Amino acid sequence: MNIEAAYPIGELGKKWTDGDKEIWFQQQQKKRSYFEEVVTKLEGLSESYTIEQYGNLLYDEEIYPLYALKSSNWLADKPAILITGGVHGYETSGVQGAIRFLQTAAQPFQDAFNFVVLPCISPWGYETINRWNPLTVDPNRSFYENSQAQESSAVMQYMKTLGIEFLAHIDLHETTDTDNSEFRPALSARDAIEQKNWNIPDGFYLVGDSGKPQANFQKAIIASVEKVTHIAPADSEDKLIGVPLAQAGVINYAARDLGLCMGLTDAPYVTTTEAYPDSPLVDDENCIIAQVAVISGALNYLMTL
Numbered sequence: 001m002n003i004e005a006a007y008p009i010g011e012l013g014k015k016w017t018d019g020d021k022e023i024w025f026q027q028q029q030k031k032r033s034y035f036e037e038v039v040t041k042l043e044g045l046s047e048s049y050t051i052e053q054y055g056n057l058l059y060d061e062e063i064y065p066l067y068a069l070k071s072s073n074w075l076a077d078k079p080a081i082l083i084t085g086g087v088h089g090y091e092t093s094g095v096q097g098a099i100r101f102l103q104t105a106a107q108p109f110q111d112a113f114n115f116v117v118l119p120c121i122s123p124w125g126y127e128t129i130n131r132w133n134p135l136t137v138d139p140n141r142s143f144y145e146n147s148q149a150q151e152s153s154a155v156m157q158y159m160k161t162l163g164i165e166f167l168a169h170i171d172l173h174e175t176t177d178t179d180n181s182e183f184r185p186a187l188s189a190r191d192a193i194e195q196k197n198w199n200i201p202d203g204f205y206l207v208g209d210s211g212k213p214q215a216n217f218q219k220a221i222i223a224s225v226e227k228v229t230h231i232a233p234a235d236s237e238d239k240l241i242g243v244p245l246a247q248a249g250v251i252n253y254a255a256r257d258l259g260l261c262m263g264l265t266d267a268p269y270v271t272t273t274e275a276y277p278d279s280p281l282v283d284d285e286n287c288i289i290a291q292v293a294v295i296s297g298a299l300n301y302l303m304t305l
Contacts, residue, residue, distance in 0.1 A: 007189035015192045021136045024186070025060075028130060034064060034123040038086075041099050042067055042119065049102065049117075050074075054161075055154035057124060059134045064123040066154055069102060071114045079167035079302070080114040083295060087140045087151070087171065087261045089125020092284065093275045094172030097291025105292050109299045116164065121261070122151045131183045136190055140173075141259045152261070159264060168269035170298055171261045172291050175200060175241070177278040198241045202279050203232030203249075204290055205240050207272040209262055210252040217269050217301055222249040224297020229275075229282055229290045269302065 010020045042051060049069040057064040085091075085098035098119040106115065120126055122139050132138055133149055142149035143156065177200055188195035204225050208218050222231060231249040234240060243251040255263030255270065262272045273294050275287040282290075 007185040009186075010189045010192075013192055016136070016190045021190075024136055025134050028128045028134070030127045031129050032127055034120065034126050038095060038099070038120045038123070038126065039065075039067070041103075042069065045069060045099075045102055048072060049115075054118075054158035055150075057150050057154070059124050062124075066121070066123070066151075067119070068158065069115070069117045069119070071110065071116075073110060074114050078112065078114045080116060080164050081299065081302075082166045082169040082265060082267065083115065083117045083119075083172070084121060084155075084169070084261055084264075085118070085172040085291075086120035086122050086126055088131045088138075088173060089120070089122035089127070090129040090131055090176070090178070091172075091174035091275075092126075093174055093277060093287035093291050094273070095120045095126060096288045097172050097275075097294075100288050101292045101295045105296055109296075109303075112303055113167075113299065114164075116162065116166075118155060118158075121155055125151075131179075132186075136186075140261055143256075143261055143264050144259045147259075152259075155261070155264065166265045166267040168298060168302060169262065169265050169267045169271075170295055171270070171272045172294070173272055173274050174287065175205075175274045175276055199235050200278070201232030201235075201240050201274075201276060202281070203230045203276055205232040205274050206250045206294075207262070207274060208246065208250055208252045209255040209270050211254065211256070212268060212270065213246060213252050214269050214271075215247060215250075217298065218250045218271060219247060220301035221271060221294050221297045222247075224293045224300070225249075225290050228293045229286050230279075232274075232276065269298070271298065 055066040085094035137149045139149040139151040142152040147153040184195045234245045
């Protein structure tokens, strides 16, 4: 199904102009508060973690401070784990799952690992429930030098200041029905390219890095998650979102080539999560719990190495 003509902004067959992008931006509205739903929860973690502001986003005269949390009992001889959420601001359980892990599940792992957690990389996207930033740029395709996305650039600069070699990076995401109803049609219109509806998997799945897939690591995470929610079955072509299955519940992408957050570091163990909040079998809370299960499952596996 060609969905190129399905978006009301722009001229069919032509890439968006700056004017088209401005029209899109002016149509966006705040639907929730980053400060009330995210920042206040981070403040509640200040006794257990060091909170660092690593940047500010300035959009339309509004400033969004960007925060990272680090283990307060940091020891150089412990392996470091990076957890990121909210690269796509509309993917709620990634943000809330990162926070919930720190609130409820991190303590048993504190003696074994150092943590750096960036729970909401795209706060404007969180407030407006958007995949893109205000300039119609996808932060999760923008982790490269001279990035067009402030969100991605700020994270990369922060990583340079840390100078940390990470053992693992867990990037928390969702796949939603709006990927087909809103975001892919918008992408088609913006870039004047043909997009096709993909089959949204009903269930949780993982995306590994094809350059370092770490099959046993991904398998251990799936085993942890399936205790709390259902894993997405492959489609009739043995694929998820058009990508061949690597193993049950897992596909692989070329993370660095695509500018994905998952390719941000040289960590040997990386994964991107994909919860599915629109499934009739789950609710928002279940998706948050699934994200926590990802992190716990990954850490339990890493402790066996």
